[in-house]
Amino acid sequence: MKNISLLGATGSIGIQTLDVIAQHPELFRLTAISFGKNVEKGMEIIEKFKPRIIAVQDKKDADDLRLRLGDQSLVYYGQEGLIEAAVAREAHILVNAVMGSVGLVPTINAIQAGKDIAIANKETLVTAGHIIMELAEKHNVSLLPVDSEHSAIFQCLNGENAQQVDRLILTASGGSFRDYTREQLADVTVDEALNHPNWSMGAKITIDSATMMNKGLEVIEAHWLFNMPYSKIDVILHKESIIHSMVEYKDGSTLAHLGNPDMRVPIQYALTYPDRLEHTPSKRLNLWEIGKLHFKKMDMERFRCLKLAYLAGEKGGTMTTALNAANEAAVGLFLERKISFLAIEEYIEKALEHHEFIEQPTLEEIQAIDTHTRQYVQSLLN
Ligand SMILES: NC(=O)C1=CN([C@@H]2O[C@H](COP(=O)(O)OP(=O)(O)OC[C@H]3O[C@@H](n4cnc5c(N)ncnc54)[C@H](OP(=O)(O)O)[C@@H]3O)[C@@H](O)[C@H]2O)C=CC1
Ligand SMILES: CC(=O)[C@@H](O)[C@H](O)COP(=O)(O)O
Ligand SMILES: [Mn+2]
DSSP states (O other): OEEEEEESTTSHHHHHHHHHHHHOTTTEEEEEEEOSSOHHHHHHHHHHHOOSEEEESSHHHHHHHHHHHGGGOEEEEHHHHHHHHHTOTTOSEEEEOOOSGGGHHHHHHHHHTTOEEEEOOHHHHHHHHHHHHHHHHHTTOOEEEOSHHHHHHHHHHTTOOGGGEEEEEEEEOOGGGTTOOHHHHTTOOHHHHTOOSSOOOOHHHHHHHHHTHHHHHHHHHHHHHTTOOGGGEEEEEOTTOOEEEEEEETTSOEEEEEOOSOTHHHHHHHHHTTSOOOOTTSOOOOHHHHOOOOOEEOOTTTTHHHHHHHHHHHHOTTHHHHHHHHHHHHHHHHHTTSSOHHHHHHHHHHHHHHOOOOSSOOHHHHHHHHHHHHHHHHHTTO
């Protein structure tokens, strides 16, 4: 039996993780969950899975839940709550599916408590990859990728030494505005941006996908997870999202991972690695049904957020912290309909110019820069 702590249980990855858990009750038990503000969905999960530990975002919701649940569960809130859920004593693995850099501190605590981490929460690696990778090595815990591209690369690498690899090739769908010119992007709406062609995901990552920042964050995530220099990480446009990513070896062989878009597959693999389990609900891939797969060279001027992410990644240090915080803040403003779609990249660019760089930041410095950058982006509104 594998005991699982799940951060972000009410979200897109969270719900799909619960589906995987529910399909294999003889193998998985949900021991702790966190969610933000969706108490109604949270209560459905609590009634079905009866986790011992529950963490919510706000104190008021925690007080209400304590009254409703009595002795059934321990209820916490805020960052302390996320940490309590992440380090639940009986948990073997933490699935981190929370959105944003709020996932950083609970991940650090879980690693220090010796928990393996199934990581969907890419912002944690983008904001503080050096801290996470060092700690994971020190505490001998596994970081198992959930993100579809990274799960694909992990499987194509199959334990091979990085020395054998010439290139990681991440595929990008192009997002909601794949075929738009930059001129056409000027007037796009939030609802249009939220309409991803291939994946049903949370709002923030769907916008990231439309700006191509998602791929930028994924390049940085790949740099940390697979210890690869940026010069060996490429992105190619592939509108069908059937090839999830590829690894090109030094002998010229390229290995690809294919499948219909279904996040339950990489989630399950992270939970069962190195074994594989039946996964019946997924539609199997029939290439003859699809007929053709398409590929296009990435255009860094059209998708400027990807260029910004490469530049930030190459610079390293707190540059990726600032990139991530500025992006979270700017996407938040776009979702609140306070800025235009193209202002997202404009605000990020300004925040990176304004940023005071630190090469080897401590956790405290990262947290300070995260807060300061968000404030700076807010101040651009006035
Ligand atoms: N969705 C996908 O297919 C994929 C997602 N990812 C990554 O996985 C992560 C989660 O994405 P996704 O599931 O789409 O996101 P969602 O927005 O669907 O879900 C986010 C979850 O985090 C909770 N949450 C958000 N903010 C806070 C906070 N401040 N404190 C506590 N809890 C919070 C939400 O709670 P509530 O809703 O209750 O407020 C929800 O449970 C992201 O890092 C994303 O990039 C990676 C690959 C694919
Ligand atoms: C499902 C998943 O892993 C997402 O990160 C997905 O990759 C988004 O697709 P694009 O960023 O390629 O549009
Ligand atoms: Mn992805």
